[in-house]
Amino acid sequence: MLTPVPYLHRPHSKTSVTGLQWTKAEDVKPESPNILTLPRDLLQSFQKRGSSVVIDIEELMERLARKVRIENPNSIREYLLQFTELLDVIPKAVDAAKKHFPEAKLVMDVYQDPEIADCYLVLYIRLKYYDDSVIERLEKAEAEFLNQLVNKRGWIQLTTDFREPEGEGAL
Amino acid sequence: MVKKYAKPPIVEAVCEFRVTPETQWDLTVPGLLYERLKGSFPQKEQRMIQEVELMQGPEGLQQQIRTSERLLFFTEDRKMLVQVGPRLLTVNALKPYPHWEGFKPRIEMAWKSLQATVEMQGLERMGLRYINHIELPGQSVELAKYFEFYPFVGQRLPQQMVSFLAVAEFSYADDRDRCRVQLTPIPGSGGKSLFMLDIDYFLARPRAVEVVDALAWVEEAHNRVEEVFEGCITDKLREMFEEVL
Numbered sequence: 233m234l235t236p237v238p239y240l241h242r243p244h245s246k247t248s249v250t251g252l253q254w255t256k257a258e259d260v261k262p263e264s265p266n267i268l269t270l271p272r273d274l275l276q277s278f279q280k281r282g283s284s285v286v287i288d289i290e291e292l293m294e295r296l297a298r299k300v301r302i303e304n305p306n307s308i309r310e311y312l313l314q315f316t317e318l319l320d321v322i323p324k325a326v327d328a329a330k331k332h333f334p335e336a337k338l339v340m341d342v343y344q345d346p347e348i349a350d351c352y353l354v355l356y357i358r359l360k361y362y363d364d365s366v367i368e369r370l371e372k373a374e375a376e377f378l379n380q381l382v383n384k385r386g387w388i389q390l391t392t393d394f395r396e397p398e399g400e401g402a403l
Numbered sequence: 404m405v406k407k408y409a410k411p412p413i414v415e416a417v418c419e420f421r422v423t424p425e426t427q428w429d430l431t432v433p434g435l436l437y438e439r440l441k442g443s444f445p446q447k448e449q450r451m452i453q454e455v456e457l458m459q460g461p462e463g464l465q466q467q468i469r470t471s472e473r474l475l476f477f478t479e480d481r482k483m484l485v486q487v488g489p490r491l492l493t494v495n496a497l498k499p500y501p502h503w504e505g506f507k508p509r510i511e512m513a514w515k516s517l518q519a520t521v522e523m524q525g526l527e528r529m530g531l532r533y534i535n536h537i538e539l540p541g542q543s544v545e546l547a548k549y550f551e552f553y554p555f556v557g558q559r560l561p562q563q564m565v566s567f568l569a570v571a572e573f574s575y576a577d578d579r580d581r582c583r584v585q586l587t588p589i590p591g592s593g594g595k596s597l598f599m600l601d602i603d604y605f606l607a608r609p610r611a612v613e614v615v616d617a618l619a620w621v622e623e624a625h626n627r628v629e630e631v632f633e634g635c636i637t638d639k640l641r642e643m644f645e646e647v648l
Contacts (some may be wrong), residue, residue, distance in 0.1 A: 283530075284534060
């Protein structure tokens with residue numbers, strides 16, 4: 233009886249050579265690419281990066297995801313592709329929000345104005361309790377990065393939608 | 404035979420030239436380049452870029468983070484840009500990909516402008532990189548249906564992966580060039596799965612290609628990238644990308 237073998241399991245002539253090199257270091261000829269140095273080579277190939285806008289966006293989103301809940305990642309990607317100058321400003325906006333609202337849950341989304349063809353990034357702070365200090369703290373946080381938006385295309389707005397941190401119920 | 408798709412998954416193509424340290428490069432270079440390129444790339448921006456340098460030191464691999472200023476010149480529609488940094492020139496094409504016939508002339512234009520501006524002593528690195536975003540239906544995807552490049556998971560391991568990063572480097576032209584291929588899932592929207600397939604073909608041996616041969620190398624790199632891309636995907640994806648016959 234034949235057992236079906238998934239495609240990947242089928243030995244290819246080239247990959248089977250590579251497989252041998254993995255298992256027997258002494259078989260590796262010096263003039264061949266040394267498979268044993270591969271991890272270092274891979275590491276080295278990470279250097280001199282930073283030329284791709286898309287990768288910059290993905291790296292930023294990955295970093296943001298540790299601090300911010302990202303709604304609609306595709307919309308945010310699209311927005312940042314259009315307004316690349318914001319890539320430098322967003323971390324400052326998030327840091328400012330975290331500094332002034334350490335207890336808040338942060339949520340990022342793209343706001344599409346329903347009346348005009350305009351959209352911008354929005355960073356919501358969501359708190360368990362909203363008191364009178366919220367607006368003042370928002371203003372202070374915003375003041376820390378607002379000057380970075382001068383003469384740049386695109387916008388990020390720090391605000392609140394007065395929702396609970398989990399984002400379900402409005403207060 | 405080169406395949407063309409009506410819905411290519413390319414979100415960005417990047418052609419990068421790094422010249423050797425002996426090449427004289429001063430603060431006037433970006434401005435001079437802009438003068439030559441502003442007809443096609445009129446919109447100017449400036450960004451601070453952090454680059455990570457990994458070096459072999461006495462205590463193993465050491466990491467150095469360098470910050471440098473970079474000028475970005477965009478086309479009017481902002482779908483293409485040229486980046487100029489210290490001894491660096493890149494040409495980027497954002498989606499929708501203009502196909503090679505649309506991208507290649509911009510690369511040539513930028514490269515020839517640099518040649519006219521700077522007396523280049525050699526090429527440290529060149530790269531042609533294609534970044535693809537592949538959106539698939541559903542939140543659970545059987546990779547083998549769509550890809551021919553993905554991590555192998557033995558039967559004794561859980562078959563449901565929550566995340567992975569598959570990276571491989573392939574050697575070309577007697578190891579003068581390398582092609583780094585990476586596949587990883589990235590967060591998607593609307594209940595769909597999103598994968599990033601990153602194919603980076605680069606000159607791995609500094610100075611192994613003469614300055615006069617740079618554009619021929621780019622053409623060759625493009626052929627290799629196409630082969631690798633086709634090698635990474637199955638007919639199922641070709642159908643989704645809608646091949647143009």
